[in-house]
Amino acid sequence: MAPYESDDMTTAGEADEPRSRRRRAARYVVPVTVMGVAAATIGLVPALADSGDPDLPEITAAQLIEKIAASDVEQLSGTVKITTDLGLPDLGGLEDSLASGAAGSGAGEDGSSADPSAKLTELASGTHTLRVAADGPDRQKLSLLENAAEYSLIHNGKDVWGYDSKSNAVHHSTVEESAKDREHQPPATPKDFAEEALKAVDDTTSVTVDGTAQVAGRDAYKLVVKPRQSGSTVGAISIAVDHRTGMPLKFTLTPASGGAAVVDVGFTEVSFDKPAASTFEFTPPKGAEVTEDSAPEHGRKHSAKPEKAPKSQEDLAKGLDGLKMLGEGWNSVATFDSGSEGGLPTGEAGGDLDGFLGSLGDQVKGDFGTGTVFSTRLINALITDDGTVYVGAVTKDALVKAADAGK
Amino acid sequence: MSRAETAGRVSPLWTFGLFRSELLTTFRRWRTLALLGVLAAVPVLVGVAVRIETGGDGSAGGGGGGGPAFISQITNNGLFLVFTALAVTLPFFLPMAVGVVAGDAVAGEANAGTLRYLLVAPAGRSRLLLTKYATVMAFCLVATLVVALSALITGALLFPLGDPTTISGTRIGFAEGLVRALLIALVVALSLIGVAALGLFVSTLTNSGIAAMATTVGLLTTVQILDQLPQLHALHPYLFSHHWLSFADLMREPVYWDDLTKNLGLQALYAAVFGSAAWARFTARDITA
Incomplete structure (x- = not known):
């Protein structure tokens, strides 16, 4: 009789009002319970999944670094999550317009949305999901997942295809030496970042193995790289290294000032099986707009530069020829003469941009004179009024000190 | 008493009969047919607009990548009209139609004074509610398929068909493209069960x-607006519309399941919470009309 109990209840309700009201209210326990269970599951599952660092044999930091260096993973596929929070002011559309303006003046011929260098600069801020696949040095694929669209960079033999599914645009270029090309790509996988970080390891650095962790379902060692000196804005770099292949699976850079990581790149899913050959096959879809990179030399040189440099940055790049390094290790500060009197190297486009940039920085005074400091969470830059630029991953005080010493 | 017990024993058939009569009532309504007609018109509208805009030469790549998902590929492959049409209708048209049908399911009967008579039949309130919910879900599926089919026919008539390129850049066969289109339609239909439960x-x-x-x-629109406000970032993953467009992930190669499972899980949660709330309310309420 169970299905009809409700019908009985409504008639009985008239005779026994308070009791029935209680019973009615009791029914709402069901949805509330469902909601409670759901909330508990959402809260608990990550905690449960996190628990239990794997047991792995002890290893020294030196051995671990060697392991990374010896790692020769050629075949893999996986999903990478990359989060960057440089603390740059959110320029939004302005950034885009600067970049496209530079694309017009700098590159001249192509403003294709499938141009790799234009597309991968997007990685410099926010959270992105990437898919990577590799099969030897000649075949790689990197896809940037977007809402209902994807940007894929496919390297197969001597062809490099960039495909932007949103606008159905294709960018094509060719390379002769496959391995070379890869180095010109901006870093995107934890491995690329880890290699950069380990280059900086010297006697001003403390490198330790800090236990183990699970990354993308694999057991990994955690290597922690920390600057010994004070004055650096880098707090610590943590690299999770797969215990079997020696492949870095996660890279986290936390600033000395605390807070969220500046860069956090990690696999959320990884497989070391050979990816299907069809992954690397690409023929431009019918009707797609194909931009040929007519001059490979030009293209390569172009992507090697800080990509799509706005005018002021191009000045910076020119200035880099006179680059000097002050200090050592993590506290080293790069300095060069921007060649523009009056502080800001904004080129002829200066004018209103000058005031705008000035408002972003802080005025500082020192033995070197006066200047403006531009801060991000990682990199600080000091531009003195006589046009000298000091840049480093150091605190503002350290920057001023370096400038004083450099005078 | 004995009659009720007999009915209780043959209940599977009885429930089916109830479900069938509910389906017939729902789909025979002019209102329902009008809703389906509007939904079928949307892909035709999109298709004709794209056709006129590009002049049918198939070279305009949608310049700049604005507009709804997949729209730049339509001129080259009519199959993509299915995906674009679903992407266009999912945020508003489809849930609105579902909201109308679900909102009317019980309140409409009460309003017309027919709810009492339905309850006189020995079906029980829980079963009646379940039947109503099943009918609304059937409408979700039918509405989605109407959009997909209308889009497929329009796409085939106005544009060439061929092997589609996934958004990851790999090419798949036309048959697999059709299978994926069907899968996407199913996922879109499942995306609507949260709204259906809420409406019920x-x-x-x-x-x-x-x-x-x-x-x-109104709730649907409010949730969509909340989903647009960056300040409410922390709330977004729990809004039923937040992962709706993740159906496009089925067109990646390999398929990216993370957001799809999040979407389906969230819909199941909404269905469970509001379904049981509807049950709690409906089985305990005084039916006066």
């Missing part, structure tokens, strides 16, 4: 069909 719950709260429909559509 609202419908049990009132005796006015219009009020229930208006409330459901």
